[in-house]
Amino acid sequence: MKDRDWRIFREDFSIATRGGSIPHPLRSWRESTIPPAILDIVDEIGYKEPSPIQRQAIPIGQSNRDLIGIAQTGSGKTAAFVIPMLEYISHLPSLTEENRHLGPYALIMAPTRELAQQIEAETKRFAIPLGYTTVSIVGGRSVEEQQFNMRNGAEIIIATPGRLKDLIDRNILVLSQCRYVVMDEADRMVDLGFEQDLTFILNAMPEDYEKPADFVEDVKEGPMADPQQHSAAAGQVEGEKGWKGHRVTTLFSATMPPIVERLAKQYLRRPATVVIGNAGEAVDTVEQRVEFVAGGEDRKKARLQELLRTLGLPPPMIVFVNEKKTADMVVRYVQAAGKRATTLHSGKNQEQREAALQSLRDGDTEVLVATDLVSLI
Incomplete structure (x- = not known):
């Protein structure tokens, strides 16, 4: 394809890029430099075609380049950062008694425990077949349980900023060998007041792997570009499993408010x-x-009940409200309309939240009445 054809291809999928030296997007999964072992997992999971964010973010990620991805929730971002991350980790030494206490190779941060656990479930679909361990660090679970889960080390940790900072403060977790950082839904993390926690965590990263301020990528154009060149561009090759690269930092967000830009x-x-x-x-x-x-x-109650009875939408459905006390009131309206309903808000403990979501997934609940706690699910 010529440059004009690639421009049209990007327009067809509403892909815009900035930053220079951007590799061509993926036309298909198999026409890529993604390792065969990961492509086999993609086939097994059943991904037919890459989503727009996956088409462009994965080739950039394979070049081990820092990335800002602006895309809506539900656009397939998880695979867009997990696939390059796992390819990066494959170059690093296996975790052993000598290095597992140094912390994870990769860190994914998300604003809510529900989103973190959703990312964990998706990441495990890729990581487990490759022999990598994934652990989630979120509030609502005991620190002792999470410390136990990390006893043998973990290549990947998925965390909410508040609980992660707490474990770092208490010297339960270190980030001495963390080389891949993902901030998912960064604007939401800022909205929830995690800016200082994010800054603390990012400042805790080892300087050894930091890219110099004047770092320049040398990336070949095209989805079939040589991955060895990508590896060399980001670091140096020191043997098949001794590869050492600069840290990669990626940030995904639906919007870019000034704090996120900073x-x-x-x-x-x-x-x-x-x-x-x-x-x-x-x-x-x-x-x-x-x-x-x-x-x-x-009037609002009557209109809500009328919509639930007449719209004919199949479950599951979510009714969003702005306060948890409103959720407890509205759920009674929904039940009076003949729908099986439950609530999810910050007044619920972690077990109750997970039970509510699972009930919705299993079809036992038709309508979930929730605050924006689940707006990222």
Whole structure:
């Protein structure tokens, strides 16, 4: 394909890029430099075609380049950062008695425990067949349990910033050999007040692997580019399992408020930027209709019940509310409309939250009434 053809290809998938030396996007899974072992997992999971963010972010990630990805929730970002991350880890020595106490090779941070656990489930689908261990570090679980899960080391840790900072503060976890960092839903982490925690964690990263401020990538264009060149561009080859590269930092966000831009400027080195569609818009599969209901609470209750009875939408459904006390009230309205319903909000403990989500997935619950705690699920 010529340059014009690649431009049209990117336009077809609403892919925009900035940063220079951007490799061509993936046209298909098999037409790529993704290792065969990972491609076999992609086939087993059943991914037919890469999503737009996967098409462009994966080739950039394979070049071990820092990346800013602007894409909506539900656009396939997890595989977009997990696949390059696992390829990076494959160059590093196996965890042993000598190095497992030095912490993980890769760290993924997410704003809520529910999203962290969702990322964990998806990451394990790739990591377990490759022999890698993934551990989640989130609030709502005992520190002792999480410390036990890390007893044999873990190549990948998925964490919420608050609990992760707590474990670092208490010297339960170190990041002495962390070389791959992912911040997912960075704007949401900032909204939830995690900016200082993020800064603390990123400052705890070892300087040994930091890219110099004037670091310049030398990346060949095209999805069939030589992965050995990518490895050499990011570090140096010291034997098949002794490969040593600079740390890769990636940031994914639906929007880029000033605080997130400041984080990116401080901790990412000459990043490539990928924007899918228009920042802040819903994915194409979401139909948005806005209806204003005038009047008091009785009018709102009646309209909600009418919609639940007449729209004919199949479960599962989620009704979002702005406060947990409102959720407990609205769930009764939903049940009065003849729907099996439950709630999920910050007043629930972790076991209750997981039970509510699982009930929705299993079909035992038709409607989940929730605060924005689950807006990232």
